[in-house]
Amino acid sequence: MNKPPNESDTSAEDATERRHFIQQIVEKDLAEGTYDGRVHTRFPPEPNGYLHIGHAKSICLNFGIAAQYNGLCNLRFDDTNPTKEEDEYVEAIKEDVRWLGFDWGDRLCYASDYFDQLYDWAVQLIKAGKAYICDLSAEETREYRGTLTEPGKNSPFRDRPAEESLDLFARMKAGEFPDGTRTLRAKIDMAASNITMRDPVMYRILHASHHRTGDAWCIYPMYDFTHGQSDSIERITHSICTLEFENHRPLYDWYIRELGIYAPHQYEFARLNLTFTMMSKRRLLKLVEDGHVSGWDDPRLPTLCGLRRRGYTPAAIRNFCETIGVAKFNSTIHMSVLEGALRDDLNEIAPRVSGVLRPLRVVIENYPEGQVEQLTAQNHPQKPEMGTRQVPFSRVIYIEQADFREEAPKKFFRLVPGREVRLRYAYFVKCTGFVKNDAGEVIEVRCTYDPETRGGSAPDGRKVKGTIHWLSAEHSLRAEVRLYDHLFCKADPDDCDEGKDWISNLNPNSLEVLTESRVEPSLADAEPGALYQFERQGYFNVDPVDSKPGALVFNRAVALRDQWAKIEKGK
RNA sequence: UGGCCCCUAGUGUAAUGGUAGCACGAAUGACUCUGAAUCAUUUAGUCGGGGUUCAAAUCCCUGGGGGCCAGCCA
Numbered sequence: 001m002n003k004p005p006n007e008s009d010t011s012a013e014d015a016t017e018r019r020h021f022i023q024q025i026v027e028k029d030l031a032e033g034t035y036d037g038r039v040h041t042r043f044p045p046e047p048n049g050y051l052h053i054g055h056a057k058s059i060c061l062n063f064g065i066a067a068q069y070n071g072l073c074n075l076r077f078d079d080t081n082p083t084k085e086e087d088e089y090v091e092a093i094k095e096d097v098r099w100l101g102f103d104w105g106d107r108l109c110y111a112s113d114y115f116d117q118l119y120d121w122a123v124q125l126i127k128a129g130k131a132y133i134c135d136l137s138a139e140e141t142r143e144y145r146g147t148l149t150e151p152g153k154n155s156p157f158r159d160r161p162a163e164e165s166l167d168l169f170a171r172m173k174a175g176e177f178p179d180g181t182r183t184l185r186a187k188i189d190m191a192a193s194n195i196t197m198r199d200p201v202m203y204r205i206l207h208a209s210h211h212r213t214g215d216a217w218c219i220y221p222m223y224d225f226t227h228g229q230s231d232s233i234e235r236i237t238h239s240i241c242t243l244e245f246e247n248h249r250p251l252y253d254w255y256i257r258e259l260g261i262y263a264p265h266q267y268e269f270a271r272l273n274l275t276f277t278m279m280s281k282r283r284l285l286k287l288v289e290d291g292h293v294s295g296w297d298d299p300r301l302p303t304l305c306g307l308r309r310r311g312y313t314p315a316a317i318r319n320f321c322e323t324i325g326v327a328k329f330n331s332t333i334h335m336s337v338l339e340g341a342l343r344d345d346l347n348e349i350a351p352r353v354s355g356v357l358r359p360l361r362v363v364i365e366n367y368p369e370g371q372v373e374q375l376t377a378q379n380h381p382q383k384p385e386m387g388t389r390q391v392p393f394s395r396v397i398y399i400e401q402a403d404f405r406e407e408a409p410k411k412f413f414r415l416v417p418g419r420e421v422r423l424r425y426a427y428f429v430k431c432t433g434f435v436k437n438d439a440g441e442v443i444e445v446r447c448t449y450d451p452e453t454r455g456g457s458a459p460d461g462r463k464v465k466g467t468i469h470w471l472s473a474e475h476s477l478r479a480e481v482r483l484y485d486h487l488f489c490k491a492d493p494d495d496c497d498e499g500k501d502w503i504s505n506l507n508p509n510s511l512e513v514l515t516e517s518r519v520e521p522s523l524a525d526a527e528p529g530a531l532y533q534f535e536r537q538g539y540f541n542v543d544p545v546d547s548k549p550g551a552l553v554f555n556r557a558v559a560l561r562d563q564w565a566k567i568e569k570g571k
Numbered sequence: 572u573g574g575c576c577c578c579u580a581g582u583g584u585a586a587u588g589g590u591a592g593c594a595c596g597a598a599u600g601a602c603u604c605u606g607a608a609u610c611a612u613u614u615a616g617u618c619g620g621g622g623u624u625c626a627a628a629u630c631c632c633u634g635g636g637g638g639c640c641a642g643c644c645a
Contacts, residue, residue: 193574204643
């Protein structure tokens with residue numbers, strides 16, 4: 001609405017400004033015609049676990065670059081280790097990428113589709129004297145490799161004749177040798193300062209069946225001998241990966257150069273780190289396997305399926321990835337940035353409803369017994385086009401326990417004895433008293449209402465400081481509400497006491513289940529996965545797994561920003 | 572300890588030898604039938620030192636801090 005007159009100019013400007021380093025590289029290549037104007041990226045997950053928000057950054061980057069520069073992006077499974085990979089994961093990964101909003105068209109690829117080609121290339125390198133079969137054990141290989149400061153030693157098999165290596169390699173493939181007895185190694189430089197270049201293993205023997213190739217192979221190529229060539233086969237232009245592969249780039253280039261094949265280029269960016277959670281696949285697996293969470297889709301997890309179940313939207317995640325940027329600096333993003341991205345999206349799209357998390361009974365003494373009125377509530381105050389709905393009002397209602405105090409602290413402007421507040425979309429009510437149980441807890445509040453304030457405004461123009469939400473007791477629906485907090489107590493889960501590990505930093509209060517919550521009757525048929533704003537509370541997702549008609553379950557995706565909570569906490 | 576990479580407001584990210592900007596956060600105020608949203612204002616930065624240059628966040632040297640690498644994982 002406050003856009004300058006020349007809209008297209010500004011958007012073009014926005015697009016050209018603030019390009020991150022990968023975009024700059026792509027634009028330079030495009031300008032110089034490096035790949036005949038082609039841009040072709042790929043997202044290459046290993047199907048050994050579920051995708052998490054860190055992968056989302058990579059997905060948005062790779063698919064985003066392709067979309068922005070009129071290029072293509074492949075989905076490629078890096079499935080070279082049959083002992084860890086499963087079909088369950090490939091299906092889940094495909095679903096998550098699709099859900100995020102990206103399309104790989106007909107370019108669903110598997111590194112395992114290239115096993116024959118990779119084998120031929122390995123033979124080529126042996127023949128060229130650039131690779132050899134090594135009979136060293138895993139332990140011996142490690143000893144020969146040297147350390148960070150000392151060079152390695154040549155393997156005694158390094159100068160084995162090519163014919164012998166060729167024969168041994170064929171017999172490895174034929175299954176003549178047990179696991180771990182031999183490897184195929186590249187002949188590079190055992191004294192290289194970059195340890196990756198110290199005669200890296202190209203193939204290992206693994207008598208394991210593969211999720212796609214079954215038992216066709218008992219030797220499998222290593223990542224380094226697979227990834228670059230896969231990029232080459234797929235005519236990738238920009239092979240984008242995370243920083244820890246920086247040391248591998250010389251090897252990536254070496255294989256491609258020695259093989260004399262089409263050369264893509266690898267670029268590395270910093271992976272995403274978030275406070276109060278953790279991205280390690282190994283650790284996520286442990287949380288799932290040890291039952292610290294309910295599964296890969298536990299809403300407390302940073303997995304995409306967990307975030308989806310929590311109530312995150314693809315748009316929120318994409319916007320988040322956009323705002324955090326892409327660089328080479330190892331940074332940690334505050335979880336609040338992710339939460340903010342969700343609020344931004346949900347604020348626009350989520351219909352508003354009433355939900356009372358912790359109900360407190362209120363009797364409106366001067367409201368006729370048995371009378372029920374239908375009042376009109378807006379589905380989104382800022383978007384009239386989203387319509388209105390009717391909500392029933394009656395003599396006994398529920399309000400939030402937190403909205404009543406026996407005595408008002410400073411700046412508290414909710415319900416207090418003697419004070420008047422507005423019931424949203426209903427009436428002004430004044431508190432006349434309250435009753436307590438033997439334990440001293442307030443179990444009922446007494447009020448009177450002003451019939452002249454129907455709809456929420458007073459004809460005499462008087463104002464109230466507070467507006468609270470409410471639900472007609474007899475018409476409201478019982479619901480289970482799950483409130484989530486950070487998975488870990490510490491911003492950095494690895495910041496733990498002596499002798500303890502990251503598990504000890506798990507937040508024991510990361511899940512709070514409320515079984516007595518109430519929601520308005522319009523939610524009776526709420527669709528699984530539907531998102532709502534419970535006014536004054538937060539955004540809630542109808543749990544897609546556990547919610548059933550008659551037994552509603554809501555997940556709190558994220559709470560609303562809460563100025564009052566800040567004031568109270570500050571005291 | 573060897574190699575490689577990195578360091579810009581609290582956080583994240585631009586500026587690629589030429590005015591240090593943006594977003595989020597925070598603070599304050601306005602508005603408000605959501606203590607939300609929205610709007611306005613404010614806040615605060617180039618890791619230290621040296622050099623090159625008319626001019627350095629940017630190039631060079633040096634010190635400091637951080638990350639990655641010694642899987643037959645990816």
